[in-house]
Each structure stands twice: as C-alpha cells, then as structure tokens.
Amino acid sequence: MSGARWERVRTELRSVRSRVLATTIAFLAVALLAVGGITHYLRLVDLDESVRQDIVQEAGELQRLAQRGPLGPDASLSEDLDATAEEPFTDLPQLFYTFMTTTVPGEHESILALVGGEPAFEHADRSRFQLDAPATLAAAVERARPGQTVVFDLEQDGRTLRLGVISVVLDEDPRQGYLVVGFDMSAQRRIVLDSLWRYLGIAALTTVVAGLVAYVLVGRVTAPITRLRRATEQISPDDLGRRVPVTQDDSDVGQLAVNFNGMLSRIEAAFVQQRQFLDDAAHELRTPLTILHGNLELMDEHDPADVEETRAMLLDEIERMNRLVEDLLLLAKAQRADFIRPGPIVADAQRLTQAVVQLAANAVKFSAPGDLVALGAAWATGPAAPGEDTPARSLEVWVRDTGVGVAPEDQQRIFERFGRAETGRTVEGSGLGLAIVAAIAHGHGGTVGLRSSPGRGATFTLRLPESPPAAAPVPPAGAAGSGAAVPPAPVPGPDLSPAPSRK
Template sequence: MPQSTTPRRIGRSWSVRVRVISLVLVMLTLGLVVAGVVTFAVQFNQLNDRIESELEQEVSEIRGIATGGPPDSAENVPYQDLYALFEAYLTVSVPGDHESMLTLIDGSTAFIPGGSERPFELNVPAVKQEVERLHEPGRAVITDFALDDHDLRMVVASVSLPGDDREGIAVIAIDAGAQRGQIWAQVGTYALVALGTVLVTGATGYVVTGRLLRPLTDLSKATATIDTEDLTQRVEIRAADNDVAQLAHTFNQMLDRLEAGVADQRQFLDDAAHELRTPLTIIRGNLELMEVGDAEDVDQTRDLVLDELDRMKRLVDDLLLLAKSQRPDFVEFAPVDVQALGHDLQDRAHMLADREWDTSVNATGTILADRQRLQQAVIQLAANAAKFSEAGSRIELRVDWAQPTDKVLEQVQTPARRYLVLTVRDNGAGIEPEEAERIFERFGRSEHHRSVDGSGLGLPIVVAIAQGHRGTVTLDSTPGLGSTFRMWIPGEM
C-alpha cells in the first residue's frame, strides 16, 4: 500500500513573545514568593520573641516589686503579704490589648485586673487546672494554651514571700493567635498586591515585547515569501534602537546583497550567452555553407572555425577567471620585491606591440601581494593601451609609492597609509566620460571601439585582481588624447 506523501503538520509551539513573558512572570512570581516568605517568617519570629520577652518582663516586675517593698516603706522592706504584693503589682501593671492577668493565693482567685474589658477570661476552671498542673514552686513556666478561640502564650510564675506562708501564683497570658492573625491578614494583602503586580507586569510586558519583537514576526513573514524569483521583499523597521530591530536591518542588508548578486549573476549569464552565441552562429553558418568538395573552401572554413573556437576558449577562460575571483584563494599573498616586479613588467610589456615603451620604477622595498596576479593585471592594461593607440606611439609604465587620493578613499573599504601605484598611460583614442564606468563592467565596451577585437572581460579581471588585494583601479582619460589607468595596491594589509 503506497504511503501518503502529505507532509506532517508540525504543531505550533509557543512564540518567543509568550516564552519571554512566561519566563519573566515565573521569575517575578518566584521572587515575590521568596520575598514574602522571608518577610513574614521574620515577622512571626519577631512576634514570638516579643511575646516571650513581655512575659519574662512581667515576671521580673513582680519579683522586683516584691523585693523593693511598699512605696511608703522608708527602708525598702520587702513585702510580707501576698495580697498586698499582688494589689501593688496590678496597680502599676496595666494589661495590653491582647493581654490578661490572674493572681491566685493558695489556689483561690485574689485579683483579676481589667474588669469587663478583658480580651479573654483567665478565671475559668480550664485555666486553673492548667495552672495547677504547671505550677512549680520557685519557678516561672511559659507554655502555649488554647482557650476557646484564643491561642495563648501563658506564663505561670510562683510567688512566695518570707513573711507569708501562703503560695502565690501570678498568671499572665497574651493572645498570640490574634496578633498572628493580624500578620496573616497582611499576608493576604501582600498576596493580592503581588498578584496585581504580576498581572500588570504580564499585560505591560506583553504589549512591550510585542513591539520589540514585531521585527521577528515581520522577518518570519518575509522569509516565507522570499525565493530566487522575488528578492524584493523587505522587513519593515519602525525603530532600530534594539537588537531585534537591528537583526531585521541586517537581514534586509543581506537581502540587498543577495538581490544584487542574483541580478549580477543573471546579467552575467545573459551577457555570456550573448557573447558565445555570436561565434557559435558564425561557426554553424560557415559549416552549413561549406562546399565539401572544394578543398580551398574547406581550408578557409577550417581556419575560420578554429579562430572562432580560440576566441570562445579565451572567453570561457576569462569567465572562469572572473568566477574564481570570488574564491578566497584567488589571490595568494607573499612578499614581493617591488623593484624586481617593475623590471619584470618592463621586460614583458616590450614584447606586446611595436610601441615606444617608457618604463620607470621609482619604488623600492617589498609588498605583500600575489606577484603573478599583479603581472597579469598590468600586462592586461598595457595590452589595452597598445590596442587603442597607434603604432610607434608612446606608452608609459610607472611603479611608484603614493598617498591615497580622495577617489581611492571612496572606493576602498579599509584605507592604507600608502599604496603601490602601477600606472599605464597611453596617447591613444581616450574614453568618453559617460563610458568610463561601463568599461569596467563585464562585457562592457566603448561604443566608439566596438570594431576592436576583445571580449570585454579584460578590465573586469584587472578590477577583480585589485579588489582581491583590497585595492582599486582608477581612470583618468581625455577623448583624443589618451588614458591613464592606475592600479592602487595597499602597502600594508
């Protein structure tokens, strides 16, 4: 049974926007939870310590009053009567909002301060039974005790006087549960505020990240519609003040380069096809018209076909060389002696044509370059000069060090302090200003010199070699007076 070729639909995962917001909210929530737990844990601990301290202070006050004696005693004679001691203690000690007291003498209630305004009642059987159980003569015992709806922290302090045989007990209790309830109420308030903070942060973050990440959405839409047939789509950038927008800007620049490269390739293929079509048409036409029985016609056709094939081979070789110029190994750098390079160029240029060659090598030292590529470029310039000048005319070839001109600085990406300038100057036909840029393009030729043999790839090869050295080529030309080509090679890479 044949398998279905329908592609599986991949489930939509969370977007970057949702992931970022989720991460921020999770971290914010964890931070608020940790902060709340620590804060309220500290408050509960402080409450317990404060209650413990207050109970101990009450016991210290009773014992201090007992030792100090009645206020009207001139010699601070200690209290001799438990009843009088408890009365004096309850006179100066007022129970707090969550506090209640009870004093007992021999198990019977002596004093109950606070009247009907007491927060809770200690004079009940349950409390007295707990007091009787915890009471230890001469000691103060602190314990937790649940009374009705109150969670009490209570101290049972034994009180005895030297002149009184009765057993006194002071009971002080603080409603710790009520105070803990107040803290728990703050916990609820904090939780609501924290929840509101998370919700507001989530809503605000969703809007803000949506604006920040909008270029990513546009980028996704753009990449879905871009193909080799249409590279005009671009990502709209509303602001370039963040990394995401900068990414979209970089993507647009990449598309600009791709579009230019694809257009250049298409133009290159069109031009190559056009240039190759002519010799192929000539070859086919002559072969069709050739008289097989006429030996002279066969020889003439053979010579013409071979000549056209040689021209096609040169054209293909030049095309391959231009294609190779895009590779990193097109130029192989090595130290080159400038004077030796100049003398080598002089020897080779003299063999090109019957011209008055004026060669001067004024530069010395070494340069990091590809010797063979430089020779190839300069000889190509010299061959062009010979091609477009009269026999016996003067052609100058110079090798100098020079500072970069404004035109050079505009054309190179990383300027150098000085350049090795390889100059070829002729006194030939010159080039019209409107054609000065076109002749450096592939298959670009001057309209006034179409009859001169050539493929239109010589100068593009020279430019490719110069750019491979991070340099450039400049032209100064006057129609009817001649042209000056300068190849600028940086002295320091």
C-alpha cells in the first residue's frame, strides 16, 4: 500500500464517522453479550433449582404413595395420592415396584430403588446413564442417611450426575430402603451452552448487519463534517471563495457547515478590507514619502535658511501623514460591528437637559476661577429587578467640580425646596435648582446622588433606568433629598485635584 493511500486510510479511521461507528458497534456488542451472558447464566441457575425441585417432588410422591397404600389395577400417580388408604404398604419391594411402574422419568433422569443396600428396581431404558454402576452405587450407599434426603454431585464417565438419595422406611418392614434419583447435569448444561453459542452467532450476525446499516446512516449524518474537513484542507489565504456544500441545514451537523460558511464569508470580507486598507495606505502614503525624500535630498545642509524651510515643510508633511493614517484607521474600524454603540433610553429630552444644565450651573456657581468642571455619562449595570432574570441597566449622567464642596450635614438639605448649604448662603439663587433636579430624576423613576467633602469638590450623579415606569409621581416637598442619600457608585471621569475652599 502506497504512502498516500495509507495516509487516506488513517485519516478515514480517525474521522468522526469511523469513531461514531466504532462506538456504536462496541456498545451494541457489549449490550448483546451482556444480555446473552446474563440470560444463560440465569438459565443455569434455574436448572439447578429445577433439579432440586424435581428431587423434592419425587420424595413427596413416594411418601404420599406409601401412606395411601397399594393402587388399583387401573390407577396411576396422577390420581389423588392424599386419599385415605384402606391398607398402607407393608413391603418395601412392593412400594418401589408400584412407584417405578407408575412413574416416567424425564429425558435426562434415571431412577434406582435400593433395598437393604442392594439394587431392587431400575428403569429398563439403557439409553440413559446407569445408576447401578459399581462406583455410582457405592457412592449412593456411602452418602445415604436414614430418614433424610441427601443430594450430591458425582462424576461418571466424563459427565456430571446429580444424585438425590431418598430414605424410605415402612413400619411393617424392618429393611432400609432408598430411592436414588439421578440427573445428567452435563447434558442439560450442554443444552444451555449450545443455546449460548447459537445466541452469540446470531448476535455477531446482528452486529455486522447493524454495523453496515449504521455505516450508511452515520455517513449521511456526518457527510457535512467530511465535506467540512475536505474544505478546510483546500482553503488557503489566496483562495477563500470555497464553501462547504450543505444539503440539509435542519440538523446540528448541517447547521455547523452553514455556520462555517458564514465564518468563511466574514473572514473573506476581512481579508478584502485588509487588502483594501493596505492598498489605500500604500497609495496615499507614497506621495508624502516621495516629498520627504526629495526635499531631504535637495536640502542644503550648510544653508540655515534652507534647513529651516525644509524642516517646516517636513513637519507639515509628517502632520499630514499622521492625519492620513488616522483617517485610514478610522475607515478600517468603521467596518467593525462595534464601530457605533447606540445607547437608547426612554426619557424626556427637555427635562433631562434642564437637569444637566442645572447641575452644571450649580457646579460653576460654587467653583472659583481656574477650577475644573467635568461632565460625562456612562451605562451602569445593577442587580436584576424582582421577577427578572437579566440585570437592570441605567444611564448615569455625572457633573464634577473642584469647588468648595458640601459638608455632610448639608448633603440632604440642599435637595429640599429652598434648602441651602452653609457655603451657599451668600450666593445668589432661589434654592430650588437641586430640588428640581431631584424631581426630574424621580419622574423618570431614577435618583440623584451626591458624593462630596468640604474643600474637595462635589460629584452629582443623575441615574435614569433604561426602561422607566409608565408614570412616577413627583415627590412632596422635603422628600427629594431621599434619592440623594444613596451614595453613587464610581462613574468614569477625569481625576480632579482638590481646590481650596473659599471663605
């Protein structure tokens, strides 16, 4: 076998189809073997129990016959042996004779009657094994126990016999009698083992047929994976136009091929954009680089005026190149899905603008010349609302300043109507601005928070939920500050240096 063909064989053996098929056949074979083994083991267990029951049954029938007495000329053991006897048996040979002539042993069963340790009667069918063989007879006499039924196994001519020696005693006959019932266990076990071998043959044939059917079915299911593997082997950066043919896209494997084709399309588009970006960059940068190169060659390094003029021109070209590169990068990023990140929110635009303007005016009012006032906004994620699975989102609009700040004891009062901090007593105003901001926040289902300390500026944060309630009542006078009592979480913004408080 050539190296290429052997490599194809190895690839096929490592394929998903081969692995799924091997796993299926292995599980099927193990299942069939386990079922067959357990079933035939239980048959062997039932065989031992059945032989024990047969010996007990023979002993019971013999006992009932001895109690009933001699049978009539047309009677058999199928009659009611529990009927009242006129005259019980008084002679052991007569009892054994009656029992032997009315009992038909099974296919693998033989019966022998012993009187005084000597054979008295035995079924004449010599096709079965013989119980009067010297070794068998000696073992039966040796194991016999008066008044008991003894069961044991004995090897005879390569077969295993199970013997039941049943003690028989009559009141009128002083002799000891035994009924020996033998079963050929080897023959019966051989039947079970032959059945097991036939089962294994049928199971093997079933596994082969199931393997062939599974090979076809698994091949149909995994065909998209095979085509996917072959496509990946043929795809290169110079040829991204290949696609995996999909015949059925309603299965997981088919959907995988569809997703792979979509990924190839996105990669191809990205490669096209990259090439376009490189082509545009090379085309646009060639001119300023040529200008730089030419002016450097023509510059007279001994002429200060020429050097200064060339330097100014080169710096201008470099600045133009920087802008050009930034524009190209911006155009390249414009192709990405996250180039635009919209943040829609349901809000009253005019009221929201009024609140932000009021916070900004308040920051300017309590800041000195040279202090910094910063504004910003960001989305924040909080815990999920009761009964909801997804976390709640809110828009945080913040205004920071490096002014005089607000004392802790004034941080609640400034959100009340006409409430003022001690530092704001001399500042013009009605004292309603922050109360209006709190009312606007509450009307949107949100809150307004404050984080400040004297001399270190203040940060006001307006929190608005992404989906506000249908209607929210305006809080009564004096209650607006409740929203400000909640300390705001850190929001993005510049680090501000503290400014000295004004006297």
